[in-house]
Amino acid sequence: MRIDPFGVEQWMNAHEDHCRFNIAETCVDSLTVGGLLELAGxxxxxxxxxxxxxxxxxxxxxxxxxxxxxxxxxxxxxxxxxxxxxxxxxxxxxxxxxxxxxxxxxxxxxxxxxxxxxxxxxxxxxxxxxxxxxxxxxxxxxxxxxxxxxxxxxxxxxxxxxxxxxxxxxxxxxxxxxxxxxxxxxxxxxxxxxxxxxxxxxxxxxxxxxxxxxxxxxxxxxxxxxxxxxxxxxxxxxxxxxxxxxxxxxxxxxxxxxxxxxxxxxxxxPERILARTRAITRRNLALIDDWIATEPRVDWVRPRAGTTGLLRYGIEMGSEALCLALLEEEGVLLTPGGVMGAEGYLRIGFGNATEILQAALPRLSAFLARQD
Structure with a gap:
């Protein structure tokens, strides 16, 4: 049986362990065993x-x-x-x-x-x-x-x-x-x-x-x-x-x-864990939304749920080339839309630790500004 390579998974496998700021992540900030047991009582x-x-x-x-x-x-x-x-x-x-x-x-x-x-x-x-x-x-x-x-x-x-x-x-x-x-x-x-x-x-x-x-x-x-x-x-x-x-x-x-x-x-x-999830994703989504309001080179359709969104960018560069350059220059990992049939977009996650986003977004802006 022949099957196409899994674009997103191959991208993450190749790069997620070689970045400083992973904002391509799709999971909500992972619990420890101890954290789970505490939330569950x-x-x-x-x-x-x-x-x-x-x-x-x-x-x-x-x-x-x-x-x-x-x-x-x-x-x-x-x-x-x-x-x-x-x-x-x-x-x-x-x-x-x-x-x-x-x-x-x-x-x-x-x-x-x-x-x-x-x-x-x-x-x-x-x-x-x-x-x-x-x-x-x-x-x-x-x-x-x-x-x-x-x-x-x-x-x-x-x-x-x-x-x-x-x-x-x-x-x-x-x-x-x-x-x-x-x-x-x-x-x-x-x-x-x-x-x-x-x-x-x-x-x-x-x-x-x-x-x-x-x-x-x-x-x-x-x-x-x-x-x-x-x-x-x-x-x-x-x-x-x-x-x-x-x-x-x-x-x-x-x-x-x-x-x-x-x-x-x-x-x-479940409600205790989902309450934690809501707090993380809503805080982080608001953070990205505020950043987009001040960043003229990207826009998006604001997500209504989930943990990721697609950023549309206005730079003449393929999404994979852009993400590789961003990773090399700033240590920031995004997922190129090209590996998921959405060329011209970048996938960003908002389920990760807030401090990672806070550190990564200014670096992303600096990188985009240099492309002008």
Missing amino acids: RNDDLSALAPTRLGYGAIPGSNRLRDAIAALYRGRSREDVLVAHGTAGANALVWQALAGPGHRVVSLVPTYQQHLSIPESLGAEVVRVPLSAAEGWLPDWDAVARAVTPGTKLVALTNPNNPTSSLIDAEGLSRLVEIARAVGADLLVDEVYRNTAQEGDGATPSIADLYERGIATCGMSKAYSLAGLRLGWIVGPPDVLEAVALHRDYTTISVGVLDDHLAATALEA
Whole structure:
């Protein structure tokens, strides 16, 4: 099976350990084990782990963990949940189970490259529906409806969007459900940035709560600040989970028992962790927004959720060349839009430690000024 190189991951692998100021990061500032236990009110939990037997865990995920995940959705039980190795593992399993030669897939772009390259590698026809900055990186529903023709197997998107952090609200998702239901298509929504909205309590809708053929993938890496657990999940219809489970036996067996335990600990006290996430992302987004107001060489569509945004820049230089020069001269790491199908843009993260942004933004301005 041939598959395209994963542009974003290859960029990060090559450069994230060789910078002074990483503002390309997509995760919210990672918790320590001690920090997690303190937020969860489980300061004695490490000693409770001592007798844990380090064998295979429960194959679909422990009952405790699946109960905690199910509680994040409406009217769901543990039987509606299958645990995977991160959201990336969850996405890969869904594609392996559902996509193949002759299948028509519609993906809203820009998006996480899994939702393009994996189905293409499996022989599916992938139809791209572009989002535009002029429309706030939100879908043109007429264009989506034209793309989702009879016989469409699956519609895929990220919501909140990766990399723009636009957010399709419940009304928009209901429109998407109407389009998919009309042709009997499944809806795969990668929700790894769910519950990071910039307004109110941060809650964002899940496709699993809105559509009987909705498939939600999510995980601990972004909003829950626990990327090191490498733990994600799938919530969806019984036939989808059954098909996924067949593939999962070949790739996953079970997740680590310590990962399972710590994820359950976090998800039994989700609001405390999400409150920390809101504080970090809202503070940092305001910081970047204020910087953009004084920086004439960049602009953006202000994110409504998530942890990243796309900066449009007004310099005659390719995005990858710009990022390499910035890294060399200032030690600042951004992600070039060119590695994610968004040339002319730079991806910036606002989930990292605030002091990193405060140090990096003046250096970015100095670099841009020199290009004049």
